[in-house]
Amino acid sequence: MEDIRRRIRYNKFWNYIFMIAGLTATFVGLFLLAVLFIDLFIDGSERLTYKFLTSFPSRFPAEAGILSAWVGSFLLLFVTALSAIPLGVAAGIYLEEYAQKNWLTNIIEINIANLAGVPSIVYGLLALGLFVYFFEFGESILTGGLTLALLILPMVIMATREAIRAIPNSMREASYALGATKWQTVHWHIFPYSLGGILTGIIIGLSRAIGETAPIITVGALTFIAFLPTPPITSEFPFISFKWLMDPFTVMPIQMFNWVSRPQVEFQINAAAAGIILMIMTLIMNGIAIHIRYKFRKKIKW
């Protein structure tokens, strides 16, 4: 009996050690993150005013704002979402449910996973050649949006496939056994059940896209934009304009980079403030993703 007790004490000791190590590692990470954010906050909070959010950049730091930057980011994400989501989800559904599982689809799967790891600047170069010059979209929001769409497409496809794979086969069999076609099964079961995972993947993709700088610069986002793209709603027929797609633009990370590179201290403060805004936007998007996953997980428990 005493041997057993000794062995238990020994095991518990190592248990304790690992627990401490794990806790330490976790807190180091959280601590550094907190330090970063607090530092940012200390530096930039004074500039977080309504005026800051609604002014264009200017040579005078006190006047400078991020209006064009966050509108640009927003419109860009809009185009990215509209392009990447339908394409990525449809591709994911096709590859999982419709395509035959053979050597070809295996190669496709491997390559999609590889694409997710390609450095983003390579996407920038591709977009430069394809969208800016070949399709002659120019250095516009459309180009920027499509570039980021290409970037996050592999992530959306993989998230869709994983979400679909999580569905047990018994669901499919139950649906088919009732006389459903493949489309009916996808429409009524596969898609609704995988929606949680798909949405999570989309939002994580978008929250990555919002912070991408290199490919955007490559396709020619400008750094000093003191105007907004053409409004989509016009006063004349047909009341909706797509001209804004072809307008030049800038995004938040670029604006931050631009300010940080300037010598004046006040611009550093601006950059910090913009950084806070950017972090908040990212955290909100991730928070939404987590909330969606939680809601769906409650509804559907395999």
Next chain:
Amino acid sequence: MAIFDDELIKLKEKILEMGALVENSIKDSIKSLIEKDNELAKEVIQRDHIVNAFDVEIDEECIRLIAQRQPKAGDLRFIVTAMKIINDMERMGDLAANIAERALELNKEPNIKPYIDIPRMRDIAHGMTRDALDAFVNKDKRLAMDVIMRDDEIDDLKHAVISELLYLMLEDPNIICRAMRITFIAQYLERFADHATNIAEMVIYLVEGKIIRHTTMPE
């Protein structure tokens, strides 16, 4: 399951033990008559209690096996057969005891005439019983059918005995009591053989799954 196989073997052994008792009882009961052995007769009467105890014990075991082992197919038929033939054997034990009781009564007085047909009936009945039980052990359909055929023989003998005794009773009324007792013994022997026939019919069920009671044999 192996344990079930063991239980079936033990069941069969018990049935054969009971059968041996019954076979011996019919022999001994007639012996006690012919040799005027009252001690033997009393022993046969006592032995019936043991036969009855076997009946109860084997019956309970069969019921337990049905409940716990859910026998099917051949095993099921075996247990059903077992339950039915022990009924017959219990009655056979009773009949042997009845013969012994009549023997005790008859032994007090001199014989009417030498016993000839009664021992012959005993031989047939004993042979049928032994063969029916052998057929049961060996699942021997032919032997079982043979036993069933012999029932007619003993029926004929019974009629012969009763006719002869009737004639003797008419001649000499003093022997009526003794003669009646001997008639009863003949009846008991004939019924004993009927029960042996029942056992043989159950053996056919065991082997073929067909119940042939109350039908006439085509072969």
Next chain:
Amino acid sequence: MVNENKKAEVKNLNFYYGSNLTLKNVNLSIIEKKVTALIGPSGCGKTTFLRCFNRMHDLYPHNRYEGEIILLPENVNIISSAIDPIEVRMRISMVFQKPNPFPKTIFENVAYGMRVRGINNKSILYETVEKSLRSAALWDEVKDRIDKPAFDLSGGQQQRLCIARALATTPEILLFDEPTSALDPIATSKIEELIVELKNEVTIIIVTHNMQQAARVSEHTAFMYIGEIIEYGKTDRIFTTPSEKLTEDYITGRFG
């Protein structure tokens, strides 16, 4: 005596998985509005055989049918490649081994079969859902919560829900693939009772590895071994006097 019509006739059925012949020369009659049980040791092909009836094998590659399963009275061979599997599944439903209700409401689960057929009229759906849940002996237990998730039900209730779901489309044959192997004894006996009642409405084929269950619920039993039918006949005869020694050995538990 009750009229024994055939509902389906299996003729020289061979089934290939890739180049493996997994069902060999199967011949069998399925009697209408009776329960036919398929028994046999693991791997004997009984589930494979069952899944031929509703063309489930068509969902996966490398499967091939040879021979015929003739559905009566129209005399159509349901495993012919000329017949659309979806058409077959519209007439022949299946209940699976592990209860697999959809993660939707109880109502939506039972209504799904009809939505697939384009029936969306609310009142018709409600009527059919109630009727199916009653047939599955589940209505009284769920009538106050048919808009609640099906996953809230217990295992036995979920399986009865799956039965209701399969019944909603008034199938001609109902296939059960070991329907109670994942359930406790009380749920199992409820479902067996249900099966015995249901056969008045629909022909039933049930695969079970529990011989007692086959003995309890079926009128006809087929014993399969390594892809072949060894013996087929009335259940009471199979369980009292089987003709084949292999059947006898399996039934008395000497192997398998």
